[in-house]
Amino acid sequence: TDLPLTIVADDKITADVSIKVTGEPVLNSGSGSSA
Incomplete structure (x- = not known):
C-alpha cells in the first residue's frame, strides 16, 4: 500500500x-468507490 x-x-x-x-488508499477523490 504505497x-x-x-x-x-x-x-x-x-x-x-x-x-x-x-x-485502503483512494487515489481518485470523489470517484473512489472500491469499498
Whole structure:
C-alpha cells in the first residue's frame, strides 16, 4: 500500500481520510468507490 508522490495536497488529505475510513488508499477523490 504505497501512495504515489503524484497526488496533490487535497488528494493526499482525501486519501488519508479514506485510509482511516475504508482502510485502503483512494487515489481518485470523489470517484473512489472500491469499498
